[in-house]
Amino acid sequence: MFASTHPDEARRLATLRSYGLSGTIEGAEFDDIVNLVSQICEAPVSLMSLVEVDRQWFAVSCGTGLSETTLDKSVCAHTILDDGVLEIEDTLLDPRTADNPLCHDGTGMRFYAGVPLVAPNGLPIGALCVLDTKPRKLTSLQRETLRVLGGQVMAQLELQRNVALGEVLRSEMDHRVKNSLTMVGSLVRMYRRTAQTPEAEAAFDAVERRLSAIASLHRELHSTSQEERVSLKSFLGRVLAYLQVEAPAHVSLILEADEGSVDSTQASAIGAIVSEFVANALKYAFPNNEDGEVKVIIKMDADGFLEMLCTDNGVGLNQPKIESTSADALGAKLIAASAEQINVELETNLTSDGCYLKLSRRPETAEVAAAV
Helix, strand or coil: CCCCCCCCHHHHHHHHHCCCCCCCCCCHHHHHHHHHHHHHCCCCEEEEEEECCCEEEEEEEECCCCCEEEHHHCCHHHHCCCCCCEEECCHHHCCCCCCCHHHCCCCCCCEEEEEEEECCCCCEEEEEEEEECCCCCCCHHHHHHHHHHHHHHHHHHHHHHHHHHHHHHHHHHHHHHHHHHHHHHHHHHHHHCCCCCHHHHHHHHHHHHHHHHHHHHHHHHHCCCCCCEEEHHHHHHHHHHHHHHHCCCCEEEEEEECCCEEEHHHHHHHHHHHHHHHHHHHHHCCCCCCCEEEEEEEEEECCEEEEEEEEECCCHHHCCCCCCCHHHHHHHHHHHHHHHHCCEEEEEEEECCEEEEEEEECHHHHHHHHHC
16 A cells, blocks of 8 residues: 655655655665674665655665665555654555555565654655565564664765755855955956056066965965865965966976975965965065076974975075065064964075075974874
């Protein structure tokens, strides 16, 4: 006989569809559960059945080649109307199943036991069940196992749905952040064209470089499963690739970096420092269009960031100091503030071989990291 319609059928179906399931579910965790319940209940057939508006389909199965049936053959449609385990010891003697074709044809389903798969909102989406070809009865241990494993099925479905929702949310946030950064960057470039003083132009240039570094950091965060940590080598590679586009053809930007990850705050500060150093080098270090290079060297250890050295092989001592003009003072302040933000030692100098900047992890920071 057909099962009655669930009293909250519309919401029940909406709940089922919220899991985004269609066809056979791939996943060893579901196969393991279905196989285990079959073995413990000593049943040749076990199913994870999902009850739709006009059919039931078997997302995971053991011992049968069937993938779905119409609702007139669905015992699980009866199971979802109860709270606990539904056990039919002899299907030919129970009015709910006596006229079910599956109990009379070659499959010979003579025993059924199932537990509803109940979502957190209290609505059932299907059932975990076992079938046998002969009348029988479950032991108390088998009934409890069926109940517990039904809960495990729902726990796994919830986990998959939450992961999927997280990916959707992350993708949506990624899209919005990209759009926001693009919009702000466009506004900065527009206002830069109206700047009246070198100081204002320098300020807008610094903001644009910082936005580029933030965009690179965002892309790096979005490309990794570790949402709060990034590969410093990969991140700075993006930053330098952007700056290389703005660099003269005769100046090369070179990155030599150990593999390793840092937290996003540390990466953002280091990216800002590199951006400002490179921008200053491109502005002052190669005034006569001579070939040159700006190099960034990153050293990492087991505790994370250890040291960074930025150098150029430009005019060196013949170049004015970085704080020499009010326009360049902004970049120097940004470098100093970024270094202070991540608690590293900062050293800058001009030599006969060019300019260099060195960041070093403070000794006390290393001691804390080693103690963790």
